[in-house]
Amino acid sequence: MSTLVIERQARAQRVSVTDEELIVELDDGRTIIVPLAWFPRLLHGTPEERANWRLIGDGEGIHWPDLDEDIEVRHLLLGIPSQETQRSFHKWLQSRKQ
Structure with a gap:
């Protein structure tokens, strides 16, 4: 007998960003806090x-x-964390200085 399993992914509801952290509140009640350094942009x-x-x-x-x-x-x-390459990030950073 086969069973169909449908996994529902948690979804973001609220987001806040401090100088050091990205904070994401999920619809299942969890809160994820990660270092902002994970996302250079x-x-x-x-x-x-x-x-x-x-x-x-x-x-x-x-x-x-x-x-x-x-x-x-x-x-x-x-x-x-971010999977962006250093080359891509530096190109983006340079474009912001123009």
């Missing part, structure tokens, strides 16, 4: 840029349009 963003976020994919991810940053909730749950 957020780390280098202004408080205003960090505060300008929106949920994407019905809360499966978070998007910061001013920083061109997207973070998946499942990556946070798995402890996976």
Whole structure:
């Protein structure tokens, strides 16, 4: 007999960013707190840029349009920091200085 298992992924409800941490409150009651250093674009963003976020994919991810940053909730749950290459990050950082 086969059984169908449907796993529902936790979804973000609220997001806040301090100078040191990314804090994501999930719809299942958990709160994820990770070091901001995991996400260099957020780390280098202004408080205003960090505060300008929106949920994407019905809360499966978070998007910061001013920083061109997207973070998946499942990556946070798995402890996976930004996978952006140093080259890509430095190119982005240079474009901000222009």
